[in-house]
Amino acid sequence: MTGLSGSGKTTIAKELEKRLRERGLKVEILDGDIVRTNLSKGLGFSKEDRDTNISRIGFVANLLSRNGVVAITAAISPYRSVRDAVREQTERFVEVFVDAPLEVCESRDVKGMYAKARAGEIKGFTGIDDPYEEPLAPEVVCKTAAETVSESASKILAALERGGYIPSSAEQAAAV
Amino acid sequence: MTGLSGSGKTTIAKELEKRLRERGLKVEILDGDIVRTNLSKGLGFSKEDRDTNISRIGFVANLLSRNGVVAITAAISPYRSVRDAVREQTERFVEVFVDAPLEVCESRDVKGMYAKARAGEIKGFTGIDDPYEEPLAPEVVCKTAAETVSESASKILAALERGGYIPSSAEQAAAV
Numbered sequence: 469m470t471g472l473s474g475s476g477k478t479t480i481a482k483e484l485e486k487r488l489r490e491r492g493l494k495v496e497i498l499d500g501d502i503v504r505t506n507l508s509k510g511l512g513f514s515k516e517d518r519d520t521n522i523s524r525i526g527f528v529a530n531l532l533s534r535n536g537v538v539a540i541t542a543a544i545s546p547y548r549s550v551r552d553a554v555r556e557q558t559e560r561f562v563e564v565f566v567d568a569p570l571e572v573c574e575s576r577d578v579k580g581m582y583a584k585a586r587a588g589e590i591k592g593f594t595g596i597d598d599p600y601e602e603p604l605a606p607e608v609v610c611k612t613a614a615e616t617v618s619e620s621a622s623k624i625l626a627a628l629e630r631g632g633y634i635p636s637s638a639e640q641a642a643a644v
Numbered sequence: 645m646t647g648l649s650g651s652g653k654t655t656i657a658k659e660l661e662k663r664l665r666e667r668g669l670k671v672e673i674l675d676g677d678i679v680r681t682n683l684s685k686g687l688g689f690s691k692e693d694r695d696t697n698i699s700r701i702g703f704v705a706n707l708l709s710r711n712g713v714v715a716i717t718a719a720i721s722p723y724r725s726v727r728d729a730v731r732e733q734t735e736r737f738v739e740v741f742v743d744a745p746l747e748v749c750e751s752r753d754v755k756g757m758y759a760k761a762r763a764g765e766i767k768g769f770t771g772i773d774d775p776y777e778e779p780l781a782p783e784v785v786c787k788t789a790a791e792t793v794s795e796s797a798s799k800i801l802a803a804l805e806r807g808g809y810i811p812s813s814a815e816q817a818a819a820v
Contacts, residue, residue, distance in 0.1 A: 535713045
């Protein structure tokens with residue numbers, strides 16, 4: 469998943485995780501903050517460091533997904549080129565654009581980060597004084613200002629089924 | 645696995661991977677060099693950077709192993725404290741000391757690194773001018789100067805079985 473801070477990536481990730489586990493699938497969420505602590509401590513928020521962070525997440529997600537674990541990544545991932553590079557290197561990949569208008573993300577301001585960015589206390593904040601490059605051809609777009617979390621998760625599940633990455637609910641029912 | 649450069653970690657890892665795959669198990673090798681490229685680019689060989697590298701490997705190995713993938717790690721991992729920290733954080737953990745005398749590792753000098761370290765071209769090389777802290781209570785010790793690769797792999801397989809981390813060969817035979 470890619471999208472602005474506050475767009476709803478983590479919320480969707482948790483709902484998606486629940487729904488996948490209900491189907492008996494293995495799931496790991498690689499959340500931006502957890503990854504920053506465990507894989508990317510020391511990296512900042514320059515383009516180079518952000519790209520390195522996303523490459524690492526992609527490396528780990530590929531290790532998991534090629535072993536049958538659904539790896540849900542939830543980092544802002546603002547740059548198109550590194551997202552496309554990860555897509556190339558990943559055997560099983562679905563790009564989800566978590567698309568909410570900046571005004572909506574800013575009004576949510578879950579972590580109080582937008583206020584700090586507007587006050588100039590944080591520099592290089594995506595959407596304020598750092599770029600966000602929207603995906604050109606994501607497999608899924610979740611318009612989180614206009615749809616429920618459940619709807620967003622359902623769209624992603626459908627894309628995973630279409631790609632043949634998880635069994636369809638019909639196949640699952642038949643197997644039971 | 646922990647041990648000096650040239651002690652045989654990667655060779656054992658590959659043999660172990662083959663034997664585990666023959667049993668139908670999922671396996672990933674997190675080799676020191678691959679990890680340095682994909683997870684730890686920018687880190688050097690100070691104690692702090694080495695510890696960070698090992699923590700990251702441990703984090704990824706735990707993600708894999710708790711999802712049923714055998715994660716074989718093969719980095720020098722010279723410091724006891726971070727190895728023990730990873731052990732604490734990992735649900736399913738077996739420590740293998742790949743134990744070959746420095747003279748043997750140096751005479752093998754697969755990558756030509758010992759020669760460079762002796763010539764002073766590389767600083768902080770484990771075993772030459774950087775410490776290696778032997779494990780105090782590893783689950784397995786592989787004396788690679790005195791045993792075959794196949795024997796080393798068999799000892800590790802037996803430890804994995806004893807720990808209940810993989811089915812025993814007897815259980816597997818019964819299931820067929």
